[in-house]
Amino acid sequence: MCFKWVAAEGELRVDPATRAVDASSARRKISDYDRNTIEAARVAAGSIGSELVGLTFGGPDARTGIKDALARGVDRAVHVVADEGARADGHVTAHVLAAQVRRLEDVDLVLCTEGASDTYAHETGPRLGELLGWPVVTNVRELTVEGRTLRAVRVLGADLETVECDLPALVTVVPEVAPAPIPGLRSVLGAAKKPSEQVPVADLGLPAGAVTARTTVTSFLGYVAARRRVVLADGAAQDKVDALVAGLAQDGVLR
Amino acid sequence: MTGIYVFSEDPRLAAELATTAAALADEVHVVCLGADASRTLTATGATSVVVLEAAGAPRPEAYVAALAGLMRDRGADLLLVGATVTGWEVGARVAALLDSALVSEASVITALPDGAWQAERVMYAGGAVQTETWSGPGVVTVAPGRAVAAAVPGSASPVEVVAVDVDTRVRVVSRTARVRSGVDLASAARVVCVGMGLAEPGDLALAGDLADALDAEVACTRPVAEDRGLLPTERYIGISGAHVHPDLYVGLGVSGQVQHTVGFRDAKVVVGINTNPAAPLFAVCDYAVVGDAHEIVPLLAAAVRARH
Ligand SMILES: Cc1cc2nc3c(=O)[nH]c(=O)nc-3n(C[C@H](O)[C@H](O)[C@H](O)COP(=O)(O)OP(=O)(O)OC[C@H]3O[C@@H](n4cnc5c(N)ncnc54)[C@H](O)[C@@H]3O)c2cc1C
Ligand SMILES: Nc1ncnc2c1ncn2[C@@H]1O[C@H](COP(=O)(O)O)[C@@H](O)[C@H]1O
Numbered sequence: 001m002c003f004k005w006v007a008a009e010g011e012l013r014v015d016p017a018t019r020a021v022d023a024s025s026a027r028r029k030i031s032d033y034d035r036n037t038i039e040a041a042r043v044a045a046g047s048i049g050s051e052l053v054g055l056t057f058g059g060p061d062a063r064t065g066i067k068d069a070l071a072r073g074v075d076r077a078v079h080v081v082a083d084e085g086a087r088a089d090g091h092v093t094a095h096v097l098a099a100q101v102r103r104l105e106d107v108d109l110v111l112c113t114e115g116a117s118d119t120y121a122h123e124t125g126p127r128l129g130e131l132l133g134w135p136v137v138t139n140v141r142e143l144t145v146e147g148r149t150l151r152a153v154r155v156l157g158a159d160l161e162t163v164e165c166d167l168p169a170l171v172t173v174v175p176e177v178a179p180a181p182i183p184g185l186r187s188v189l190g191a192a193k194k195p196s197e198q199v200p201v202a203d204l205g206l207p208a209g210a211v212t213a214r215t216t217v218t219s220f221l222g223y224v225a226a227r228r229r230v231v232l233a234d235g236a237a238q239d240k241v242d243a244l245v246a247g248l249a250q251d252g253v254l255r
Numbered sequence: 256m257t258g259i260y261v262f263s264e265d266p267r268l269a270a271e272l273a274t275t276a277a278a279l280a281d282e283v284h285v286v287c288l289g290a291d292a293s294r295t296l297t298a299t300g301a302t303s304v305v306v307l308e309a310a311g312a313p314r315p316e317a318y319v320a321a322l323a324g325l326m327r328d329r330g331a332d333l334l335l336v337g338a339t340v341t342g343w344e345v346g347a348r349v350a351a352l353l354d355s356a357l358v359s360e361a362s363v364i365t366a367l368p369d370g371a372w373q374a375e376r377v378m379y380a381g382g383a384v385q386t387e388t389w390s391g392p393g394v395v396t397v398a399p400g401r402a403v404a405a406a407v408p409g410s411a412s413p414v415e416v417v418a419v420d421v422d423t424r425v426r427v428v429s430r431t432a433r434v435r436s437g438v439d440l441a442s443a444a445r446v447v448c449v450g451m452g453l454a455e456p457g458d459l460a461l462a463g464d465l466a467d468a469l470d471a472e473v474a475c476t477r478p479v480a481e482d483r484g485l486l487p488t489e490r491y492i493g494i495s496g497a498h499v500h501p502d503l504y505v506g507l508g509v510s511g512q513v514q515h516t517v518g519f520r521d522a523k524v525v526v527g528i529n530t531n532p533a534a535p536l537f538a539v540c541d542y543a544v545v546g547d548a549h550e551i552v553p554l555l556a557a558a559v560r561a562r563h
Contacts, residue, residue: 009379009513010535021383090347090357118379120494121359122343123350130351135424136316138344151428156340158435158489162428176481214356214393219386220378225539227525233532233545240544241554244526245562247542253445253503253524254559255470 001041001111002055002097002128003034003069005062006118014222021222030065031117035072035180037173040143041111042073048145051075053104057096057201058082070191071183077196078104080204087213090119094127095210096201101132103204108167109150114139114174122172129170137163138172258282258302260329262322262345263337264315266292270404272335272397273299279366280333285412286322288315293414300407306416313421315341316348321419323352331392333372335364338396346396356389359396380494381517400441400498436487438472440497445471445505446519448492452508452529453548454479459486461552462507468556474499476515492518507548511536528552 011026030038038054045052054074056062059082066077080100082088088096101107110132112125122138129136141160142153150169154161155176183191201211230247232240248254259276261283263269269285269292276283277300285301287293289308296304305325307318326334326349336346338360350357358364361374362384371390378385440446447466449459454475466473473490480491492499493515500521507528509515516539519525527536528544528551537543544551 007379009382012379012382014383090359091350091354094351115495119359120377120380121357123347123357123359126344126347127351127357130319130348135422136344136348137425139340154340155488156430158433158487159430160433161430163425164428165425174481209354214354214391215358215387215389217385218373218388220383222383223381225520227539228541229537229543230541231532231537231543231545233543237546237550237554240546241551241558244542244544244555245558248503248524248526249562251524251541254562255445 001037001052001074002124003038003065003113004031004116004118005029005056005058005065006031006116009117012222014224016224019221019224021220028061028064030068030072031113033113033175034116036175036178037111037113038069038072038074039180040173040178043178044109044111044143044145045075048108050108053078053107055097055100056080057088057093057100059084063198066196067191068183070194070196071188072180073187074194076194079196079198081198081200083201086211087217089213089215090121090123090127091214092211093124094131095206096204097124097128098131099204099206100199101128109145110134110168110170112170112172114172125170125172132168132170135165135169137165137169140171140173141176143171143173143177258284258331259333259335260284260286260326260331261301261335262286262342263339264288264341264345265337265339265399266295267404268337268339268399269296270299271399271402272337273301274405275364275397275402276335277301279364284329284331286325288318297412297414298406298410299404299412300410301412304412304414306414307419308416309419309421313423314425314427316344316425317421317423318419319345319348320352320422323349324419325417326353326392333392334394336394336396338398342396346394350394353392353394355391356387356393357395358387358393360398361395362401364395364397377494377517380514381520382513434487436489438487438489440472440474440490440492440499443472443499443501445469445503446474446492446499446501446522447471448504448506448509448519449473449475449479449486450506450509451476451478451483452510453552454483454485454508456485458549461549465505465507465552465556465559468559469503469505471501471503471505476509494518506536507552509536510534511539
């Protein structure tokens with residue numbers, strides 16, 4: 001399964017005047033829904049008696065994420081270490097992950113999340129599947145493997161679609177596929193004994209075109225909310241409600 | 256410049272995209288699946304409509320290689336794809352086959368004077384906006400509701416049918432509809448939004464009563480719909496749900512993570528009711544009511560009714 005080490009979106013500092021974003025002090029985390037994906041992958045791997053490899057592509061700081069992923073149930077982790085300062089878009093990320101999956105041999109199933117907390121692009125999984133030449137099944141909320149057949153329930157807006165395909169396959173999952181339990185102390189301690197490997201991206205032998213971003217970022221501006229923030233915290237509930245209704249009436253938003 | 260190609264499995268969305276594309280290029284080709292869709296799309300004023308035809312009734316995702324092949328053969332600059340679940344997959348896989356740029360859910364697309372392209376998209380679920388540029392072929396997905404589908408009077412684009420091979424490795428076993436409410440939150444003037452802080456089954460009546468007093472639609476956060484199944488999924492607001500622009504949004508027991516709040520950014524007035532004074536929702540509120548929704552909501556419903 002593929003997980004991404006990202007900055008916590010709630011801790012980005014935005015300069016209200018210039019809208020410049022400072023992510024340097026934001027904590028890093030495994031992308032929220034990737035934690036559900038780890039759990040779904042753990043269950044799926046268990047059901048077919050396979051090893052679960054956690055795969056991430058990111059800067060040196062993603063090392064901390066490796067420990068977290070191992071604690072969450074990954075049997076072994078591979079960290080493809082990105083060159084510092086090189087920007088990876090979906091094109092680069094998919095090429096790197098595909099090259100690493102090919103190096104692993106005997107992979108039956110790769111799980112990605114529908115979207116990551118930072119990009120939420122719904123891009124990496126299907127791109128990766130296409131590069132591997134495998135069937136792709138996206139937006140899955142239920143997943144079973146029997147023999148060489150994968151059966152999955154996809155969420156398509158208000159519809160649920162059940163599909164089947166043969167392995168190997170690339171599946172993207174929605175968070176409802178599994179809960180994301182917080183690892184207990186034993187799992188955290190046990191993680192230290194599990195194997196992990198760091199692979200410099202250069203070792204994958206990819207051509208320059210595959211590791212050069214197709215897009216260039218020319219601007220990145222934070223969002224600044226312009227709201228009044230009238231706080232109604234003190235006094236009896238009825239007083240707060242009266243103050244609120246008076247305010248809403250003045251704003252002209254009650255019918 | 257060989258024009259923009261447009262694809263969506265949903266003909267209405269394809270028609271919207273044709274309008275978007277017409278503002279960016281003189282030549283717009285709409286690609287669709289099946290003759291029925293082509294009939295709607297010939298009225299969009301597009302330069303041409305290309306129907307991909309295959310035996311049987313393949314799922315739209317089965318046409319990925321055919322679509323990429325068409326783009327390559329015709330030297331297309333840009334493919335716009337409707338950003339549905341199917342469109343996300345089709346767009347990303349076509350981009351992989353073309354080894355091209357992809358911008359997912361772009362809000363603004365610009366043709367730069369030097370032949371390059373630029374698009375804006377949201378990052379960190381609404382925490383930031385990123386502008387990206389690229390040259391050479393590219394794929395951009397565009398969410399529904401970004402443009403109005405304009406029928407061009409008297410227009411009848413030539414239709415070309417292309418027989419293609421499809422990928423049948425993924426087989427559809429069944430398709431069922433989940434509960435639908437038929438609600439159109441996007442046009443609601445007032446919205447009462449139920450969060451996990453007010454999501455016990457008995458609590459829905461409280462929210463429903465307030466919505467009734469305010470003449471509002473009931474909406475919710477993602478976990479209320481997807482985890483609890485308390486309300487239909489069309490009722491959840493956020494980056495992966497509905498985008499609303501009401502006069503009034505009232506959040507009940509909503510923590511206010513950006514993935515949710517991005518969905519009502521354009522609301523005129525935002526009210527939060529939450530027991531936790533540090534709830535992130537309060538940072539994006541006009542009125543922050545600190546208190547228990549079980550207590551506040553009935554009082555609020557009564558106070559609103561008292562004005563009628
Ligand atoms: C990639 C991604 C996409 C996402 N997309 C969406 C999306 O589209 N839409 C969406 O909604 N979410 C989305 N989420 C989830 C989002 O991050 C939040 O987890 C979710 O919105 C939280 O829902 P909530 O506020 O109902 O629940 P919680 O975060 O659990 O908050 C419950 C709140 O209720 C308060 N509370 C408890 N009891 C009471 C009471 N008696 N009275 C008043 N207040 C009370 C608590 O203080 C708390 O603030 C997404 C997440 C990710 C990572
Ligand atoms: N750098 C990465 N390393 C490992 N997995 C990734 C990486 N980027 C994206 N993914 C996977 O692809 C999913 C979707 O990412 P995205 O397409 O960017 O929204 C993530 O949730 C991960 O499962």
